[in-house]
Amino acid sequence: MSAVINDIEQGEARPRRLRWRLDAGATISLLFLLLVALLSIAAPLIAPYSPIAQDLTNTLAEPSVAHWLGTDDLGRDVLSRLIHGAAASLFSSFLAVGVAVALGVPVGLLAGFLGGWTDEVISRGIDTLLSFPAIVLAIAVTGALGIGLVNGMIAVGIVFAPQLARLVRARTLVVRQELYVDAARCFGASTARILWRHVLPNTVQPVIVQVTLLLAGALLAEASLSFLGLGIQPPHASWGAMLARAYQNMEFAPSQMYPPGLAILCTALAFNALGESLRVALDPTMKHR
Amino acid sequence: MATQARKWEFVWRRLLQTLPVIVFATFVVFALLKLVPGDIALTLAGDNATEQRIAEIRHLYGLDRPFLVQYGSWLWKAVHGDLSVSLLSGEPVLTSILRSLPNTLLIVAIALLLALLAGIPLGIGAASRPGSLLDRGLMTFASLGVAVPNFWLAMILVSMFALERNWFPTTGSVPLGENPYEALRHAVLPALALAAGGMAEVARQLRSSLAELLSSQQVRTLHAKGVRPAVILWKHGLKNVSVNLLTVIALLANRLLAATVVVEAVFAIPGMGSLIVHGAVHRDFPVVQGVVFTMVLIVIVINFTADALYRVVDPRVRS
Numbered sequence: 116m117s118a119v120i121n122d123i124e125q126g127e128a129r130p131r132r133l134r135w136r137l138d139a140g141a142t143i144s145l146l147f148l149l150l151v152a153l154l155s156i157a158a159p160l161i162a163p164y165s166p167i168a169q170d171l172t173n174t175l176a177e178p179s180v181a182h183w184l185g186t187d188d189l190g191r192d193v194l195s196r197l198i199h200g201a202a203a204s205l206f207s208s209f210l211a212v213g214v215a216v217a218l219g220v221p222v223g224l225l226a227g228f229l230g231g232w233t234d235e236v237i238s239r240g241i242d243t244l245l246s247f248p249a250i251v252l253a254i255a256v257t258g259a260l261g262i263g264l265v266n267g268m269i270a271v272g273i274v275f276a277p278q279l280a281r282l283v284r285a286r287t288l289v290v291r292q293e294l295y296v297d298a299a300r301c302f303g304a305s306t307a308r309i310l311w312r313h314v315l316p317n318t319v320q321p322v323i324v325q326v327t328l329l330l331a332g333a334l335l336a337e338a339s340l341s342f343l344g345l346g347i348q349p350p351h352a353s354w355g356a357m358l359a360r361a362y363q364n365m366e367f368a369p370s371q372m373y374p375p376g377l378a379i380l381c382t383a384l385a386f387n388a389l390g391e392s393l394r395v396a397l398d399p400t401m402k403h404r
Numbered sequence: 405m406a407t408q409a410r411k412w413e414f415v416w417r418r419l420l421q422t423l424p425v426i427v428f429a430t431f432v433v434f435a436l437l438k439l440v441p442g443d444i445a446l447t448l449a450g451d452n453a454t455e456q457r458i459a460e461i462r463h464l465y466g467l468d469r470p471f472l473v474q475y476g477s478w479l480w481k482a483v484h485g486d487l488s489v490s491l492l493s494g495e496p497v498l499t500s501i502l503r504s505l506p507n508t509l510l511i512v513a514i515a516l517l518l519a520l521l522a523g524i525p526l527g528i529g530a531a532s533r534p535g536s537l538l539d540r541g542l543m544t545f546a547s548l549g550v551a552v553p554n555f556w557l558a559m560i561l562v563s564m565f566a567l568e569r570n571w572f573p574t575t576g577s578v579p580l581g582e583n584p585y586e587a588l589r590h591a592v593l594p595a596l597a598l599a600a601g602g603m604a605e606v607a608r609q610l611r612s613s614l615a616e617l618l619s620s621q622q623v624r625t626l627h628a629k630g631v632r633p634a635v636i637l638w639k640h641g642l643k644n645v646s647v648n649l650l651t652v653i654a655l656l657a658n659r660l661l662a663a664t665v666v667v668e669a670v671f672a673i674p675g676m677g678s679l680i681v682h683g684a685v686h687r688d689f690p691v692v693q694g695v696v697f698t699m700v701l702i703v704i705v706i707n708f709t710a711d712a713l714y715r716v717v718d719p720r721v722r723s
Contacts, residue, residue, distance in 0.1 A: 243428040246703045247696070248662030251680060255696045258684025259439035331551060338553050339666045343681050355553075362559055362670065369563040376556040383551035391547075 141392035144385035151382055155202035164192035166199035167350040175368045184374050187357075188364045196352040197374050203353035204337055204379070207268040207346070211333040212326055214272025219279030220322065224310055226280070227287025238284070244277040249332075250339055257345045264347040267340040268333070275329050282325055286318040320397045327390035331383040338379050354379050415712045422708050429700045430482065433693050434475045440689070447687060482697065488690040490683075497694035500679060505698065507577045508668065508675035512660045514591050515598035519656060522599070523606025524649075530607065531614035532637055542607050549604030554663045558597035558670040565593060575672040594671050598663055602656050609652045614645050647718045654710030658703050 154161060163183075170190030178185045184193035226237035244252075249271075256270035257263075290296065291314060299309050340346035341355030342362070349356070354375040361371035440447055445462040453461075461467070466474045481488070487497035530539040566574040572593050578586040617623060618641055626636050665677030672678070676695055683691035 239424055240428060243425045243432065246425060246429060246707065247432070247700050248658065248665070248703060250662050250665055251696055251699050254665065254680055254684050255436050255692045256439060258680075258687065258692050259436050259689070261441065262685065335551075335553055339555065342553075342555055343666060343669055345681070345684060358553075358556060358559070365559060365563055366567060369567065372556065372559050372563070376553065376559070379556065380548070380552050383553075384547060387547060387551055 138392055140388045144388040144392075147381065147385045148389070151201050151385075152205065154198050155205050158199045158202050162192075162195035162198040164195040166191065166196045166352045168192075175364065175371070185370070187360055187371060188368070193357075193371070193374055196357055197354070197378060200352040200354045200357055200375065201378065203264065203347055203351065204334060204355070204382070207264055207337040207353070208330050208333040210265065211268040211271040211275065211336065212329050214269050215275035215279055215329060216322070216326065218273065219276035220283050220315075220318070222276070223280035223283025224287055224314060224318070227284040228291050228306070228310060228314060230288075234284070237280070241277045241281050241284070244274075245281070247274070249274045250336060253336060253340065254343070254345060257340060262345050262348070264337075264341070264351075264353070267346045268337060271333055271336045271340070275332065278329070279322065279325060282321055283318045286321055287314055290314050290317045324390055324394045324397060327386055327393060331386035331390070334379060334383050334386065411716050414715050418708065418711055418715075422704060426701070426704055429704065430479055430697065431475065433697045433700065434478050436693060436696065437689055438471075447689075487694040487697065490691050491688045492686055492691075497690050500691060501676070501694055501698050504675045504679045506579065507673055508661075508664055508677065510577075510580055510587065511591050511594045511598065511664055511667075511673070511675070512657065514588075514595035515602060515660050515664075516653070516657055518595060518599035519602030519606050519660075520653070523603040524610060526603070527607040527610030527614065528637070528642070530611045531618060531641075532633075534615055539611070542604070542611065546604035546608040549601040552601065553666075554597055554601065555666045555670050557600055558594065558667045561593045561597055562670065577671070577673045577675070590671075590673075594664070594667050594673060597667050597670075598660050601663070602660055605656060605659075606652055610645065610649070613648045614641055617641055617644055647714060650710050650714050650717070654706050657706050661699065661702065 168191060170186065172190065173186055174188055174190045176186040176190075184197065187193055187196065222237060222241075226234045226241075252274045253267070253270045256273060257267045260266040260270060293313075296309060296313055299313055304312070337346055337353060338355030338358065341353045342359045344359065347353040347356050357375035358372060358379075361368075361375065364371055437444060445458050445467050446453070449458045449461045466477055469477075485498055487501070489496050490500060493500075526538075526542055530536070530542045533539060562574055565571045573590055577590045580587040618637070623636055623640065626640060627633075664675065665680065668675045668677035669681060676699065680692055680695040682688070683695065
């Protein structure tokens, strides 16, 4: 009997505890991402050379003991640029997704919770923004804000925000009909408090999954923008910018495109694998897959 | 008869719902200009502009009038095909777009075709043998497909098939009407670079909807009645799943349309991507607005068509 009461008390008011068993893919992904994060934080200590130190007597060199991954067309050490580029690429991914969360989550909460014409207008807006091809809109916003890595990633964040808003809105629509929300209102809780204490915690789990997946998207978007010359500006390195230089020297040194390309591929792959693993772990209907 | 009427009623209602999206989209396109920090007239006029030129620009763009009036007059002109002129070349934006669009559409169309031609058989194969080598290989390929930067793939293809072996041209494009053979030869590598991810996406979507159906009660009953698995797959499975393909095709077309923007840069194809990138780098806003406007209109039309077709084709959708 007491167990039953206990069950009822613990009921659905609390968000389901995260029980996340890492599968092999997710473990490797997590370790890889931690390694990349560590490398980018400690870049100045670890990188053997300065990422912008040129050596015009030793350009486009093959990999050697002195330069593990060779040198680029200005004689800069590719490995050092790759390590420093990791910092730029990761930072910009987190910046973009941070902007997307800051814009998307509150808008989604308000639309879902207030309902009525507010929801109608916001939902139409979300639909519309989702119709824009993301990278095209990001290029346009970057062009308007002014070229540069930070502006570019703010643009990507703005473009990603509607995806989060839609997700949070859908979750909020479900949560706001729960009994504990009615109960909280009966006790005189303000809308702000209900949103903060009861609705927001329930949207956290799907948002975490989406954020992980968006990080991969942001990484690819940074690479695209920097490749097109709209992101990070020379002489600084990001993986996309390294690919842009590799492109210019493709005829003489095709191997230049592989280190940054593989770095982007592996990191995006790791974010995606982690996101999918989290999605499965958090979705009760997928437990028996 | 009555259901037929209801179907068309749905299409009309859907069209009415699409209108606000289009209007809002045009508003977003116009508002892009407002993101420019500082006095837009100064930016639009470019460096070393005279006072007179700045005043001209201000008048030309109606910057001295209220925001909504500016928007209204811009929209009015845009609806009539006047997307203003390029600040750099003075060419009407619509002319530039009409010249670039066919190049982009050709690549997207070929990529879409390739993705479907390869993706559909792969998806069917994987769904009919869940857990097989093909199935697992496909899932790996699909996760690679969404994580690989298309333009990097494009670079690898160029390096392997255009620089090392002279099978395909490295850059440029030829109009289809001028020389169909050369046009296709120029489009193969860009389309391949685009299609790889799309193919994985088609296969994965088809596999998951087909696999779900094949494990349903309905199919289990068919098995119990002794219907051969091949008949179940082809007659019952594909018939039910084919409608989902419409959604996948629309999704894919949208994604390819976006991805081509960066891939075009690798092949120096004078398409929509090159147009907007050049416009963004040189702050040629009418061109940027024109390209975004065209792209979003295309996406909205694709989505509407897919949605309407879906309702008309699928007998299960009644409401």
